[in-house]
Amino acid sequence: MAVTIKEIAELANVSRGTVDKVLNDRPGVKKETRQKVLKIAKELNYKPNFLGKALVQSKAHVKIGIVLTPEYNPYIQEVIAGIKRAQDEFQAFGIEVVIKMLISLEPAEQISILNELESEGAAGMAVLPIDDPTVRDKINQLVSRGIDVITFNSKIEGTNDFCFVGQDHRKGGRTAAGLLMKLLPSGGDVGVIISSYRLSCHQNRLQGFLDKLKESSSPLHVLEVQENQERKDDAFKITLEYCNQHPDLKGLYITGGGIAGVGSALNLLNLSHKIAVVCHDLIPDTLVLLKNGTVDFALGQSPDFQGYQLVKILFERLIKRQKPENKDVEIPITIATQDSL
Amino acid sequence: MAVTIKEIAELANVSRGTVDKVLNDRPGVKKETRQKVLKIAKELNYKPNFLGKALVQSKAHVKIGIVLTPEYNPYIQEVIAGIKRAQDEFQAFGIEVVIKMLISLEPAEQISILNELESEGAAGMAVLPIDDPTVRDKINQLVSRGIDVITFNSKIEGTNDFCFVGQDHRKGGRTAAGLLMKLLPSGGDVGVIISSYRLSCHQNRLQGFLDKLKESSSPLHVLEVQENQERKDDAFKITLEYCNQHPDLKGLYITGGGIAGVGSALNLLNLSHKIAVVCHDLIPDTLVLLKNGTVDFALGQSPDFQGYQLVKILFERLIKRQKPENKDVEIPITIATQDSL
């Protein structure tokens, strides 16, 4: 049976209010009393009942702001689904979740949205940060003003956020390389299509991919890396060019969006089942290509779970206030095949 | 801002107690009053604040029993970790989790443990059921006596449990087959080692594995399926025999435990990197073999998450009592490689 403040008070021969002051580090308690209470609380292993706590505070309306990249990205749609799920679960605790989406991928816009949230009185924020020093500085400014900020998906160096939720994208790239090596043990030409968006994840994936191939002295030969804008026609064009210029292309690695265009191109050239394809994000486009065998492996980052975790972590920080842990949450890399979904 | 009973009471010109009776379907309210209250509650989209609810009931001490197979299985250890995590999170709501482990894998023992839990007054149970009609009947008896029972990991047909948490093991087998096909596009002999435990999951995995190969008219040839007791020396012996009798063995699929023995045998014969290996469960033994390249793919079922979900589902059923949903929770199949962890 859990220990309550009342029980501690009785054992220490003081009132509930005094115990409350001690446990919440408020002034107005004699040193000896404080220590006596602290000792008893420790002995009984007191843990505040957060139901009582939350009930009291549920009128306070803690606001959480979440800053996402533009909504046309299906990955973002799933993150939002997870956020909404968490919102349902935690709204009884008096938290309010506000989602703000960028229109562009400009640092200036992200900063102005962060300012907006601050002026709306958000006590906590989760940000998918654009990889830019001005964004980093803004985040650090918010932290120094006492706002709990966590970043997710793409890590940027030098931020004082108390927690990062996301994948190790280098590891994602390494995993992709490992898979292509398994699919193509005898080597061959491999093309890489990378997103041109200014999010650190794509560069990191590429880096991991190249590192892994180098380390294992793989017989795979990486062609010139092509950038695309995560658009279907863009990726389509790049794939066609790869195939035309390298008739014995054996594999493709796509770090970001535009996968549907790759599929169309391979289909057009009748190469769907002849070229090994590894890509990221389990969005509807990818699922179709996985099912019909065009894509061999799709790597995922559980966006729904990620969105849910964002809210949960901020909730635990803001409402439960249990531990000021600075622990990053690494989202595992999921690997999907034709049969696994 | 959420609607409270008090607000409904004021709008309906009745007292809190009356509203309470209506919303909890208790007698002693005039028909017209009941309907008036119901109408207002619906209009305002009233949802009970479960903090208040839980606070009141937190003294009631709802007991949840969880019945697991023997503890020497590392998979079970991780399930337990997830259960403990959930326990920490939900104990404030007055739930008590009791874990009972089988010693044997005998139906009779499982039934006696279920009886034990019932006599201890468990309001909910989560059971990893042994595939036996007597167990099925016992579960149905508990359900008919008003105990909320969920099954997990291995589904058995004909139970009235309100929810099953676990994988589609046939799909797991199919996935394994698909991976071996990718690793061995030109075909060859493949051995299968299956656990002899009486849990439906192993048979289902085998079934899915064979189905997939058949459907895709794969050039892989499956050798006689060997049973093992999930023991290292057992799997070691089987692997040696496979390799001796079929010098050009190309792949192995292991549905259950004993993977360490497979590794030792392959290592001894210097075949670790020459034979494709796909196995189940991300237990420490598997991780070692994944890292050193002996195992190509390991399929997982997120045991920690599974354990957490068991408690969470029973909590939502017993404490929140929100929806009597009969929804199964399908645990996704995770695929791990050398690089992905």
Next chain:
DNA sequence: TTACAAAATGTGCACGAGCACAAACAGGAA
């Protein structure tokens, strides 16, 4: 000793829902 702050401690209400019991009301019989 008294006076009077300042420090220390205690008390009461709030949060939202549940539940036991009290109070008010209706209808019928004498």
Next chain:
DNA sequence: TTCCTGTTTGTGCTCGTGCACATTTTGTAA
């Protein structure tokens, strides 16, 4: 009308915590 019974409605306390304010104790100077 009075009395009784059963139905319907209202009240007050509980759960554990936080916070404002009331009360008591302490220390110090007059």
